[in-house]
Structure formats: structure tokens, C-alpha cells
Amino acid sequence: MVGRNNCNSVVEFSSLGKYLRSGPILRVDVTPDMKRIYVGVGVDEKQYISVTVVNRGTAPTTITSFCGYYAKDHIPGLRKSNRKYFVVNDDPSLGNTVPYELHPGQQCSALVDQEKVIEDFGHGLFYIGVQHNQNSGPIYRKIKL
Secondary structure (H helix, E strand, O other), X not given: OHHHHHHHHHHHHHHHHHHHHOOOOEEEEEEEEEOOEEOOOEEOOOOEEEEEEEEOOOOOEEEEEEEEEEEOOHHHHHOHXXXXXXXXXXOHXXXXXXXXXXXXXXXXXXXXEHHHHHHHHOOXXXXXXXXXXXXXXXXXXXXEO
């Protein structure tokens, strides 16, 4: 009897693990100080923040926006009233346009004009990420500029 109960527990945990890993699972990477290279033309001297999203899950999702917010430091960043929100881009030359359907194994990317962000907000902490249709809030990653 003891072995039988243990076996059922293993099956239940296995089912729970499959359930937790089902659906879209997004990995968001944010990298500052990037430059664009044009084949045959050269390097664009503008600096960009690269935002890349990979769907590592089992179901598709739709990326509805690339977004972010600014905070001078950690303490004001914790309070929503001290955040300055922004939408990253709608320029198709700087990445995928939204909404974008992201299937399992696919990636989606966007570029943010880093100099323009610093000009508009100043130096500090930036939380940049994505909003998708199967999550209640954005998925942010922190960078310091």
C-alpha cells in the first residue's frame, strides 16, 4: 500500500509539472548599448536598447506592446506614482510591429533609441519589457543607463 500511494503522488506531481509548463512561457532579454550594422553601408553610430522575446512555451501568444517605465532609483521605482511610463516603438524598421503573434520557438524583437530615452528621462533605472494577451501585466527587465 505504501508503494501504491507513492506512485500516485509521482503521477500527480508529473501532471502538475506539465500543467505549469503548458501555455506560452516568455523569456525577455534587454540589452543596452547596441548598434545596427548595415551590410555594405557600415555601422549606425546611434545606440539602441535591444528587446528580444522568445516563446519557450507550448502555445502561441500575441505580443500587444513593447513598453517600459523609468525610475530615478530603486525606492521611487517601487511606488507606481513615481514611475514615468512609455511605449517602446511602432517603427517597423526598428523591429517587429505589434500586435505580433508569437508561436512556440519563435522570437520577436524591437529596438529603442537609447539616446532619445536618456534625453527624455535622464539617467536612472529603466524597466523595459512586453505585454502579451495571456498575461495580466507586462513582463519587465531592468537596465541602468
